[in-house]
Amino acid sequence: MNRPYDPDPHAHPGLHVVALVEGAKGLLALLGASGLELIGPASLRHWVELLIARFQFDPDRGAFAWLQQSINPESVHFAAAAIAAYGLLHLVEAWGLWRARAWASWLGCITATLYVPFEIQALVRHPGWLELAVLSINLVVVWVLARDLFRRRR
Template identity: 30%
Template structure:
């Protein structure tokens, strides 16, 4: 019963990520044919940030380089990523073996990047995210191992 609850928890986490990225993708589509740099400048002004300081300046400059083709590429990539996360969540929720395999593989892909980030810029948040992802991957691998051990021999 505990394993099933853990898998459902991971399914909810993946579904949440999928929905957030899905909404972000639709948000990017909404920016098509709009002056994204002007919107970024307005957002910086609205949040009372100094547009000359480092992060807001980079945000505004990057927004100035987003043309419709790039926005569409980013939106489609977000929709594809969200689709994978939502399919993974479905597979986990329904306790499908392929869902657990997909969760283990998709989580493991990020581990080297997260480790590199932790080594380059150590921080508590980076460390916690690496540990969380590692725990999910190990949990999924263990679940797959237990499922295989419980399967009768043919």
């Protein structure tokens, strides 16, 4: 009998594919967090100023104006830390899925399911191939992980 922390020798082969996707997301998030720290607030503010000028947005109102005013060293460090934590969580999940750990299937299934309503909303608001592909991939991930959990229960 397998305990929850033991690898399941009959785990669905799709777990490795999901683990690779989660690992890639984790690495990209860590790269993004590192990039934020390397670029720093001054360069970010400059880029936002360039975007405002390029697209002729109102420099005193709107999302870009708010973003420009919100960029400071503390907010950049906080954003980088949050993105790094997100990336590390995905890397831990990827490791657990690669090793066919039940806790990783639970974690992945719950977090992937949380994204579904937002992806449906995005598809309804802006129908397109990208939105449909993201939703479809996420539903496949939920299916693979839920199937793994169901098989463990039996």
